[in-house]
Amino acid sequence: MINLLSVVVFALIGVALAAGGVWLIVLGGSWYYALAGVVFLLVAWLLQRRKAMVLWLYAAFLIASLVWAVWEVGFDWWQLAPRGGIPVLLGLWLLTPWVRRGLAQSSGDADLGGKTKHPNGIGLSLAVVIAIVVAVGSMINDPNAITGQLNDKVVAKTPDMGNAIPDGDWHQYGRTQYGQRYSPLSQITAQNVDQLTEAWRYETGDVRQSSDVPETTYQVTPLKVGDSLYLCTPHSWAIAIDAKTGKEKWKYDPKVGANSDRQHQTCRGVTYYADPQAQAGDRCAERVYLPTSDARLIALDAKDGTVCESFADNGTLHLEQKMQHKPSGYYYSTSPPVAVDDKIIIGGAVNDNYSTQEQSGVIRAFDIHTGELLWNWDSGNPTETEPLAEGETYTTNSPNSWSVFSVDENLGMVYIPLGNQVPDQLGMNRSENVEKFSSSIVALSIDTGKLKWVRQTVHHDLWDMDVPAQPVLMNISDDMGNETPALVGATKQGDIYVLDRRTGEPLIKVREVAAPGGAIPEDHSAPTQPRSDLTFMPQKLTGKDMWGITLFDQLACRIEFHQLKYEGRYTPPSLQGSLIYPGNFGTFNWGSVAVDPQRQVMFGMPTYLAxxxxxxxxxxxxxxxxxxxxxxxxxxxxxxxxxxxxGPFLSPISVPCQAPPWGYVAGADLRTGDIAYKRKNGTVYDMTPLPLPIKLGVPGIGGPIITAGGVAFLGAAVDDYFRAYDLTTGKQLWEARLPAGGQSTPMTYTTDDGTQYVVIVAGGHGSIGTKPGDYVMAYKLPAN
Structure with a gap:
């Protein structure tokens, strides 16, 4: 009975591998699976005939498989496991006494005691042991890691961190208008961060509803001004809480309502403004500006959350004004506008790939007190920045900016990351202006909105490679101590652009490299694409990079890989289906990178998902x-x-078809462009039915921060953890389990008693499936 079962199992595996393997050969892939299928069928035949030589055959197969696997992927355990897992387990099965006994009974041999002699399986035992030794040895090897160290010396003792704010505050989305995500606080250090404990938690009450769209996400970074934190929620509530205790001070609900045509239900932050002309006690002297998911901008009194009626239309600015097309739910601002020079400057998110008749991607500056339109910059009509006349409308579907802006008041420029024109994957009939400004970083005059410079990061974008991240501003020093005003721009395709922010010219070299062709006949692709010398772009995938839990789903992924059109980064979309790597999820997304302006280094979270x-x-x-x-x-x-x-390139059992790691933390020197380290980040704890804390390196979306204590903080990964890292080495120093997904960017501040807190919002991300919630979590060191 045991041998019959073995025969059936080996025969079925043989048929599956042989059939799939032949298909793979026809597609131009590896011969291994077809040959393995033949071996399994031979094993089934020999088992049916009870031939002892089956053990030697299978031993030879295991050794040959091991040699092939190591030749393909080296000593990478996660790559070796699917190739060897089932074969080794079946080898152990063949070595069991009840299988070998069945083989011995057919041999006709007997020992001196008159008992039936069965084969000892020495050859197969040795093959299994060798395979296990190689597997165990590979577990301690991380072939994908870069394990160097960042410069730990101070390059700039008094760095320019943007607009001056108290060290213990966090006034803008990236702390200051420079977007550095850097805090000069140093109470929490690499030596004591492992002692952090939860200080308080606050639940907003804004929980996910059954009527919500799939991409309902909690991505907010709170602001800290004085003794208050200000934040927004996915349904556009504005809330103020006490920075020391987490107790609610006020809450404002704009009642945006549900809309199934809304692509995103999120809010990344509010904007704080203090009127320098206001008198003590004046109402609305300090304001919080709230962008809503139904295309409004509402001014609130920061003290009590009441509406400031003097702004726009009784406190509300309607952002769809002067749009030619106004389909409900297709346009809104998911990111906080910037407040500068008595202006509030705002862009807007446009639904990707819904329609060719959507709202404009215009950037507008309004009077921060009255809501009067001061200038508008429309990438479809970029030279006319004066407010439109009555009856005029903005350009339909012009490239938009859904992310966060940065500002240099001394240079008088606002820096804007631009997206692509809808539809993202179709480039026919784009205007000359659209071709110039799609997927670029632009610098505009704060005063007039006039274009200062543009740096395009993708030509003729067919991949939804928006510039997703807030440009980071800092000064970079040369060996002589001379400083250059710089901009650091992280992109979906993995390039980090380091530019002179006065001119847009590269400080780290940008090259034009050949790109794949083969767009559909009605369209074209750019013959070259820009690439920065500082890049986290992934290596080109090959068949050997296909992954699976077992041989079978790995084989299925290899078959699909060869069926897709793929010639590397920037392979155009096609009718047959193309592999896009990195995918539109991006290597970097809206979480951007954090920089240390003293050490002039960056910390980020590159993600790799085809x-x-x-x-x-x-x-x-x-x-x-x-x-x-x-x-x-x-x-x-x-x-x-x-x-x-x-969609993501997934196997039949819904795991990525490409081999892990899929997520890292990384550090780079912004003066030299050298990547110092790249370490896999995150576990599969919340990705599998069993809560296994296996550090595989998982995808994520969110952003990091850096502190002067030499610590970087990051949530973001698809497991529900908040982590701290040594900025110099990238090693993880601390983690805390979150009650929901932490797909937001944290922040840090001090209270009046000198205590440093670190805060992250945990509410989950609908499109990546992390646990929803409504938590604001604060951590601090224990009291002495």
Missing amino acids: FTSKLIPRDEVPPQGSKKASEMGINQNTGAPYAVSM
Whole structure:
């Protein structure tokens, strides 16, 4: 009975591997799986005939498989495991006494005691031991890691950190208008950070609703001004809480309502403004500006959360004014505007790939007191920045900016990361202006909105490679101590642009490199693409990089890989389906990077997750009910000749087809462009049915911060943890379990008693499936 079962198992595995393996060979892939299938069928035949030589055959197969696996992927345990897991387990099964006894009974041999003699399986035992030794040895090897150290010396003793604020405060999304995400606080250090404990937690009450869109996310970074924290929630509530205790001070609900056509339900932050002309006790002398998911900007009194009626229309600015098309739910601001020079400057998010008739991506400056429009910069009509006349409208579907701006008041410039024109994957009929400004960083005059310079990071973008991250401003010193005003721009494709922020010219070299062709006949692709010498772009994938939990899903991924169009980074979308790597999730996203302006280094979280992109002719697009979300499913592109089906490149059991790690923490020197370290980050604890704390290196979305204590803080990973790292080495120093996903950027501050707190919002991220919640979590060191 045991041998019959073994025969069936080996035969079924043999048929599956042989059939899939032949298919893979036809597609131009590895011969291993077909040959392995033949071996398994031979093993089944020999077991059925009870031939002892089956043990020698299988021993030879295991050794050959091990040699092939090491030749393909080296001593990488996570790559070796799917190749060897089932074969080694079946080898152990063949060595069991009840299997070998069945083989011995057919041999006809007997020992001197008259008992039946069965084969000892020495050859197979040795093969299994060798395979296990190689596997165990590979567990301590991390072939993907870079384990150097960042410069730990102070390069600039008195660095420019942007607009002056108290050391213990956090006034803007990135702390100051420079967006450095750096705090000069040093109470928490690399030596004591492991002692952090929870100080308080606050629950906002804004929880996910059944009517919410899939991409309902909690991405806010609170502001700290004086003794208060100010934040917003996914449904656009504004809240003030006590910075020391976490007790609620006030709450304002703008009642945005549900809208199934809204692509994102999120708020990354509010904007604080203190009127320098106000008198003590004046109402609305300090304001909080709240962007809402129904395209409003509301001014609130920072003291009590009441509406400041003197702003715009009874306290509310309607952002869809002068748009030619106004489909409900298609436009809103997910990020906080910037307040500078008595102006509030704001962009807006436009739904990706819903329609060719969506709102404009115009950038506008309003009088911060009255809401009067002062200038508008429309990338579809970039030279006319004077407010539009009555009856005029902005350019439909011009490239938009959904992320956060940075400001240099001394240079008089605002720096804006721009996205692509909808539809993202179709470049036909784009105007000259759209081709110039799509997926770029632009510098505008704070005073007039006039263009100062533009630096494009992708030419003729067909991949949704928006510039997603707030540009980071800092000064970079040369060996002589001379400082250059710099801008650090992180991109989805993994390049880090280090530019002179006065001119947009590179401080770290940017090259034009050849890019794949092969766009659909109606379109074209750019023959070259820019690439920074400081880059975290992934290596080009090959068949050997395909992964799985077992041989079977790995084989399925290899088959699909060879069926997709793929020639490396910037492979155009296609009718057959293209592999897009990095995918539109990005190597870096809105979380940006954090910089230390004293040491002039950066800390970030590069993520690697391939996507697929397939164009669907309009007459083949499924009817209503198809998904419209930007990260997965069918994006309708109403009005365009093609829809697009897109999503992560996953195996039949819904794990990434590419081998891990999928997420890292990394540090780089911004003076030299050298990457000092790159360490896998995060566990599969919340990715699998069993809570296994295996440090695989997982995807994430969110941002880091750095403190003068030499510590970087980051949540973001798809396991629900908040972590601290040694900035110099990237080694993890501390972690805390969060009650929900931590897909937000943390912040830090001190209270009037000198205590340093670190705060992160934990509320989850709908499109990556982390646990939802409504928590604001604060941590501090124990009292002496």
